[in-house]
Amino acid sequence: MRRLAGWLAALVIAWPMLALSEFKPWALFGSGNLAVIGGFLAGFFPPAGSPDFLALLARATLETLAMATAGTALALLIGAPLAFVTTRALSISRIGPGPGRVQAGIVRQAARWLLMVLRAIPEIVWALLFVRALGLGPAAGVLALAITYGGMLGKVYAEILESTDTRPARALLEGGSGRLAALCYGLLPHTAQELASYTVYRWECAVRASVVMGFVGAGGLGQLMDQSMKMLNGGEASSILLVFLALVLLADVMSNALRRLLA
Numbered sequence: 001m002r003r004l005a006g007w008l009a010a011l012v013i014a015w016p017m018l019a020l021s022e023f024k025p026w027a028l029f030g031s032g033n034l035a036v037i038g039g040f041l042a043g044f045f046p047p048a049g050s051p052d053f054l055a056l057l058a059r060a061t062l063e064t065l066a067m068a069t070a071g072t073a074l075a076l077l078i079g080a081p082l083a084f085v086t087t088r089a090l091s092i093s094r095i096g097p098g099p100g101r102v103q104a105g106i107v108r109q110a111a112r113w114l115l116m117v118l119r120a121i122p123e124i125v126w127a128l129l130f131v132r133a134l135g136l137g138p139a140a141g142v143l144a145l146a147i148t149y150g151g152m153l154g155k156v157y158a159e160i161l162e163s164t165d166t167r168p169a170r171a172l173l174e175g176g177s178g179r180l181a182a183l184c185y186g187l188l189p190h191t192a193q194e195l196a197s198y199t200v201y202r203w204e205c206a207v208r209a210s211v212v213m214g215f216v217g218a219g220g221l222g223q224l225m226d227q228s229m230k231m232l233n234g235g236e237a238s239s240i241l242l243v244f245l246a247l248v249l250l251a252d253v254m255s256n257a258l259r260r261l262l263a
Contacts (some may be wrong), residue, residue: 038229043234045242053236055225061243064220067138067213068206071145075206077200078118078150083157086109089166089187090179111154127213138210140217145206156198164190196258211244220246 014220027033029081087107088094093104123144130140170187188195214222221240228236 001128004129015053040234041263043232044238046235047077047239047242048233048235049239051205053239054208055072057114057221057243060214060219060221060224061247063138064207064210064214065247067141067210067218067220068145068203071142071210072199072203072206074142075202076151077151078146078250079115079153079155079157079158082111082115082154083161084152084179084183086115086154086158087161087183087187089162089169090173092179093174095170095174112208115151115154118147119149120153121148122149123148123209124213127218128216136217136219138219141210141213141220144213145209149202157195160191160194160198161187162252193263196262197255200251200255203254204248207247207251208244216226 028037084090088108091108093101093105123141126144126147127140130143134140134143164187166187169182172182172212173188177185210220211222211225214220214224215226217223221243225237226238228240
C-alpha cells in the first residue's frame, strides 16, 4: 500500500513536469510520422564506404580524437590543482587551531566557487563564443572542453579524495609531512583506480561533446555529420555512427585496462 501511495505521489509530482515539457511520445506512432521515421532509417543502409568518404571520415575522426584528448588534458591541468586546494582532508590548518585556519578556509571556498563557475556554463556555449573569436576549427572546441571539464574534474576529484579513508593522510600531516606527500601516500593509493576510471569516462564524454560542438563549427565528426544530415545522406550518417560506437568501445577498453594496471 505504501509503495502504491509512493508511486501515486511521484506521478502527481512528475505529471505537471511532463505536461510543461510537452512530452507526447504517442505522437511518434502516428501514421505520417512512422512513414517519415521509416524512410529516414531506411536511408541508413548500407553505410557509405567510398574511398573519398572514408578518407574524410578518417580525418574527421582524428580531429575529434585530438580535440577530446587535448581538451581533457587541459581540463586535467585546471581541475587537478583546484581539487588539491579544495580537498579538506589535505588541509594542515584543520588539524588544530592555527593562524592560517581562516585564510585557508577562504582560499578553499574561493576555489570551490571558481570550479562552480567553470562547470556552470555548458561547453557548447563556450564553443559558440570561441568559434566567433577564433574562427571555425577544433581550437574552439579544445578551449570549451578545457574550461567546462576542468570545473567538473576538479569537483569530482575532490569528492573522490574526501570519500575515502582520510586517516592515513591526516596521520602524515600530523607527523609533519607536506600536503603533496599526504596526497601521494595517504589518499592516492586508495583512490587511484576511481580517479583513473572517472578521467577516462570524462574523455569519453569529451568525444561525444566534440561531436556536438562540431555542429556549431568546431570541426571533426560533428561537422561531417551535420553536412551528411543536411544532404539527407543516411549512408554517410550511419558510417559516422559506427565510428561513434567504436570510439565508445575504445574508451571502455582503456578504462578497464587502466583499472587493472592500477589494481
